[in-house]
Amino acid sequence: MKNVDYIIVGDGYAALFFAHQLIRNNKSFVIYSESRKSASQVSAGIINPVVLKKFTTFWLAQQQIDFLKSTLQEIESYTGKNYLVQAPIHRVFHDENEQKLWLKKSDNNELSQFLNKEFERVDVVNNPFNTGKVNQSARLDVNGFFNDFFLFFEENKQLIKEKFDYHKLNVSESVYSDVSFKNIIFCEGMGVKENPYFSDIPVNPNKGHHIKVRLSEAIPQNLTIKKKHFLFPTHNDLYFYGGTYDREQLHHHIDESAVEQLVNGLSEVYPYDFEISEVNFGFRPTVKDRRPIIGVHPENKNLYVFNGLGARGILNGCYFSKSLYDFIENNIPLHEEVSLSRFR
Missing domain, CATH: 3.30.9.10 (D-Amino Acid Oxidase, subunit A, domain 2)
Incomplete structure (x- = not known):
């Protein structure tokens, strides 16, 4: 039996940026990836603080840009590369x-x-x-980001290349297959519709x-x-x-x-x-109110969801990965605008 602090289910921006929070805080984890191209992996990787149809900005734009830049510097410390492409x-x-x-x-x-x-x-x-x-706009090297992260996970025996099977999950015992865990984070994008614990979230x-x-x-x-x-x-x-x-x-x-x-x-x-x-x-x-959905299952307090990143997957995934980590580990409340509880 393998013991970990976290299981991450998914392989897009939400999953990888949350994995980074675990790496920087020395938490053990495994990540389940189906090894097929997610919406994140075929995305443009645009980092943009402006809505270019109307020339407006959006909630927390400057904070998200600043946090992304510092996070990519942290990631560089273990992958050896910075994936920020300065191409405004x-x-x-x-x-x-x-x-x-x-x-x-x-x-x-x-x-x-x-x-x-x-x-x-x-x-x-x-x-x-x-x-x-657009000042402060840039791109993410999407191919490099995902390829290097998965290589890092493989080298550290954190990557499990298979579809997560909900039937193998024993929530009350905190065991999945042959892995014992403290918490599971579901970062499945539209795959969440097959998830019996969070299929009702409005994405x-x-x-x-x-x-x-x-x-x-x-x-x-x-x-x-x-x-x-x-x-x-x-x-x-x-x-x-x-x-x-x-x-x-x-x-x-x-x-x-x-x-x-x-x-x-x-x-x-x-x-x-x-x-x-x-x-x-x-x-x-996507979510009707254009905010991510982050939170804990109402009954099973070891199951969490991180979803609904929409077209700003890089900025939302990076910034709110820390909000979710702080919510779980430090009991810091989630912002009501992104909390799953706004739908309950």
């Missing part, structure tokens, strides 16, 4: 009215540190009205597609272009373009209308030839 977002303006709105919003106290007042022209892409740079799937493309004319490497979707260089001379949002077409295969939407969007901002190399999709777990 350049929002392509549709017209002069958007330029004026950007400048007006940049005088707002909440937004002044994020909206750069100096407009810039970007080579190669269509931007007749220039672009606005809804939002399907997102992106394409990887080869461009005939390279765009600058040190930035991220945003008009309808995000465009940026990735590995092997490919570029990421996406992602879409769809709450209706929830089947588990590629939706051609989403691919068409991406091709049209890319053609609008990129006037040269391109070739699609691959198409990916995932299901983001």
Whole structure:
């Protein structure tokens, strides 16, 4: 029988950032991963403090950005790499009215540190009205982040590559299969709908597609272009373009209308030839009030849920992983806006 402080179920941002909290606090754990690409693992990795449709910000944006930067430095101490890619977002303006709105919003106290007042022209892409740079925006090296974390878990015998079987869980004895535990954290994304303990939490799937493309004319490497979707260089001379949002077409295969939407969007901002190399999709777990869902099971006090990170999985996963750890280990109450109890 193996004894651990924690079992983590899941392999996206919630699971990995919570695992980091356990590593930095010398807690023992195992993590169950089905070894298939989660929504987190096919995400763009955009780190962005601004809602780029309306030029607004969101709850705790600055605190989340600051906490992510310090957390990635802590992670670097054991993986040997920092996954923060300094490639700020350049929002392509549709017209002069958007330029004026950007400048007006940049005088707002909440937004002044994020909206750069100096407009810039970007080579190669269509931007007749220039672009606005989002200060403090960046990207996460998604492939490196997940690959290195799983390698670290494997080397430390913390990774179990199998689907978690709820029938093997004895809650009253705190035993799962041949593992004795103190607490289980369920970080399953949309997989939570199969979880008999938390299947009723109100997370809804939002399907997102992106394409990887080869461009005939390279765009600058040190930035991220945003008009309808995000465009940026990735590995092997490919570029990421996406992602879409769809709450209706929830089947588990590629939706051609989403691919068409991406091709049209890319053609609008990129006037040269391109070739699609691959198409990916995932299901983001979203919540109506746009807040994560974190908490303890009402009867089984050794079972916890960490879900509903939505489109801001990196920032939400990083920041609230510490809130969950402090809730469990230090009895620090969860913020009522993210607590599971708001639905009970």
